[in-house]
Amino acid sequence: MALEIYNVLHRTKEPFEPLHEGKVNMYVCGPTVYDHAHIGHAKTYISFDVVVRYLRYSGYDVLYVQNLTDVGHLLDTGEDRILKKARQAQAVPMQIVETYTRSYFEDMDALGVVRPDISPRASGHIPEQIKMIERLIEKGHAYVSKDGNVYFDVTSWPSFGKLSNRQIEEQQAGVREEVREDKRHPADFALWKIAEPEHILRWDSPWGEGYPGWHIECSAMAHKYLGTTFDIHGGGIDNIFPHNECEIAQSEAANDAEFARYWMLVGTLMVPDEFGIPTKMSKSLGNFYTIKDALKLHRPEVIRMFILGAHYRNPIVFSEEALDAARRGWERIYGAVRLTREKLRTAPEGEAGNAFLDTLEQARRQFISALDDDFNAPGGIAALHELTREVNILLNGEQPVGRAVLEAIDQTYRELGGQVLGIVPEEAESTSGSAEREEGLIRLLIELRAQARADRNFQLSDLIRDRLSELGITVEDRPDGTVWRIN
Ligand SMILES: [Zn+2]
Numbered sequence: 260m261a262l263e264i265y266n267v268l269h270r271t272k273e274p275f276e277p278l279h280e281g282k283v284n285m286y287v288c289g290p291t292v293y294d295h296a297h298i299g300h301a302k303t304y305i306s307f308d309v310v311v312r313y314l315r316y317s318g319y320d321v322l323y324v325q326n327l328t329d330v331g332h333l334l335d336t337g338e339d340r341i342l343k344k345a346r347q348a349q350a351v352p353m354q355i356v357e358t359y360t361r362s363y364f365e366d367m368d369a370l371g372v373v374r375p376d377i378s379p380r381a382s383g384h385i386p387e388q389i390k391m392i393e394r395l396i397e398k399g400h401a402y403v404s405k406d407g408n409v410y411f412d413v414t415s416w417p418s419f420g421k422l423s424n425r426q427i428e429e430q431q432a433g434v435r436e437e438v439r440e441d442k443r444h445p446a447d448f449a450l451w452k453i454a455e456p457e458h459i460l461r462w463d464s465p466w467g468e469g470y471p472g473w474h475i476e477c478s479a480m481a482h483k484y485l486g487t488t489f490d491i492h493g494g495g496i497d498n499i500f501p502h503n504e505c506e507i508a509q510s511e512a513a514n515d516a517e518f519a520r521y522w523m524l525v526g527t528l529m530v531p532d533e534f535g536i537p538t539k540m541s542k543s544l545g546n547f548y549t550i551k552d553a554l555k556l557h558r559p560e561v562i563r564m565f566i567l568g569a570h571y572r573n574p575i576v577f578s579e580e581a582l583d584a585a586r587r588g589w590e591r592i593y594g595a596v597r598l599t600r601e602k603l604r605t606a607p608e609g610e611a612g613n614a615f616l617d618t619l620e621q622a623r624r625q626f627i628s629a630l631d632d633d634f635n636a637p638g639g640i641a642a643l644h645e646l647t648r649e650v651n652i653l654l655n656g657e658q659p660v661g662r663a664v665l666e667a668i669d670q671t672y673r674e675l676g677g678q679v680l681g682i683v684p685e686e687a688e689s690t691s692g693s694a695e696r697e698e699g700l701i702r703l704l705i706e707l708r709a710q711a712r713a714d715r716n717f718q719l720s721d722l723i724r725d726r727l728s729e730l731g732i733t734v735e736d737r738p739d740g741t742v743w744r745i746n
Pocket residue numbers: 287288289477502506
């Protein structure tokens with residue numbers, strides 16, 4: 260089976276056919292850089308990280324663009340998020356932008372998220388946005404209001420709402436009172452706003468000094484870097500309306516061509532409320548976690564494992580139990596990787612155990628067919644778990660295992676677990692000094708304990724387990740072998 264993607268635009272799974280063979284142009288809506296990224300961001304960007312990694316693994320040449328919103332993303336009060344933060348921090352807006360852009364990349368790097376090829380900033384693309392707005396006015400899809408603001412005229416674009424399946428009439432009822440009511444239709448959205456005197460983020464334009472509306476940046480920057488029509492547009496499901504809808508309308512109206520061909524939207528990350536019921540994260544409810552908070556408590560691979568444990572389109576609930584389950588799953592897989600790498604150090608040359616290569620091939624096929632099915636990462640993880648069970652049986656068994664098969668096992672984990680999912684570290688925990696030695700000693704004790712059990716010397720095997728437990732090392736005997744973890 261070849262790759263299929265659930266295209267939100269048509270609400271169906273479709274075979275993926277890029278516009279240009281072997282090449283994928285992809286745009287994902289990036290963060291507004293006015294605060295530290297939260298774990299909801301981790302869900303969105305880890306999901307697309309796996310999409311990009313898998314496309315590359317499948318041989319595609321991917322150009323990945325993800326913007327940084329540093330102007331125009333207003334709060335419901337009409338206030339610019341960046342300006343508000345700048346006022347609170349008594350800093351100039353671009354200091355805020357710089358601080359949180361760095362913080363964002365720091366978090367993404369820590370989570371193993373491969374950086375986009377281009378990270379364009381809205382404030383660096385004002386001329387491109389102005390040009391697009393001019394074209395929309397020329398073509399009768401936008402107008403200048405009596406206050407000098409420029410709005411997109413939704414009534415001029417009958418397919419407005421096609422992504423979220425919303426009709427304009429429906430939307431009218433839900434539209435809140437605008438701060439400035441100078442639009443023709445309540446669903447019309449701002450392309451350019453005239454700046455109030457106190458608004459510092461401002462640029463010259465044919466309509467006076469002001470700033471772009473939020474949505475136009477994505478259309479202008481996607482067009483600049485990926486062309487009029489490109490392959491994949493991604494983002495969080497929460498932005499489907501109005502943001503994504505506005506992007507499509509203004510791009511297709513300005514360019515007379517289809518915008519993105521496949522739309523992929525990631526489900527929301529929820530947190531339990533005080534009654535344990537999943538709810539949206541919110542600072543005011545005190546159930547808000549930044550990525551930095553999460554990284555203090557959990558390994559990045561475990562956070563990835565948790566996020567990839569659900570299909571990207573589904574919502575997930577961030578809880579300690581869920582993270583704990585992810586950690587156990589990860590330790591199981593990583594335990595087998597560690598054991599493989601350890602055995603490799605002293606493995607005999609030769610082809611002993613090579614029948615296992617079939618098992619590896621089967622695991623790889625299972626993994627690929629899961630990921631080909633709309634990037635089904637949980638299916639990919641399930642394939643790794645099945646493989647891990649087999650690997651543990653092989654490596655804990657009596658038969659000798661030669662270097663060739665150990666190398667093949669390691670390579671399979673590196674490609675599927677490392678290169679694609681980003682949950683298997685390149686190197687064993689630490690190659691320097693004490694950590695490696697400690698791990699070797701633990702492994703030695705586990706082996707001695709296994710020998711004691713085989714000799715039915717349960718007094719000794721229990722003693723080893725209890726003493727390890729006192730040192731904070733949990734040993735667990737499972738049907739597929741013994742695993743251990745440092746608590
Ligand atoms: Zn966007």
